[in-house]
Amino acid sequence: MVYAGNMPKTNPGTSPPAGNENAENSFEQCLTRLQAILNELEKPELPLEQSMRLFEEGMRLSDQCRKQLEAAEGKMEILLKRNGQMTAQEWSPDNES
Numbered sequence: 001m002v003y004a005g006n007m008p009k010t011n012p013g014t015s016p017p018a019g020n021e022n023a024e025n026s027f028e029q030c031l032t033r034l035q036a037i038l039n040e041l042e043k044p045e046l047p048l049e050q051s052m053r054l055f056e057e058g059m060r061l062s063d064q065c066r067k068q069l070e071a072a073e074g075k076m077e078i079l080l081k082r083n084g085q086m087t088a089q090e091w092s093p094d095n096e097s
Helices: 027-041 048-075
Strands: 077-082 085-090
Touching: 027 048
Parallel strands: none
Antiparallel strands: 077 085
């Protein structure tokens, strides 16, 4: 199984060590771990208890990714050409046209 960067190296089907739930990982690290969790959950021999722990970890990581995407979205800027000059304006989905 592949683990990215400083992601906790846990055995498949185990939760990260206690106190690590709020540790911020990079978006890419979260996606890599989510993929590893998905691969484990697809195994038919995985016991229910381990499946539930992996599912819970996956939900936490998914929430962390969502929050990171929302933060990045808030920081995005678009360039608009007004009166012959480029100006930066904060991006929002409402500005798309």
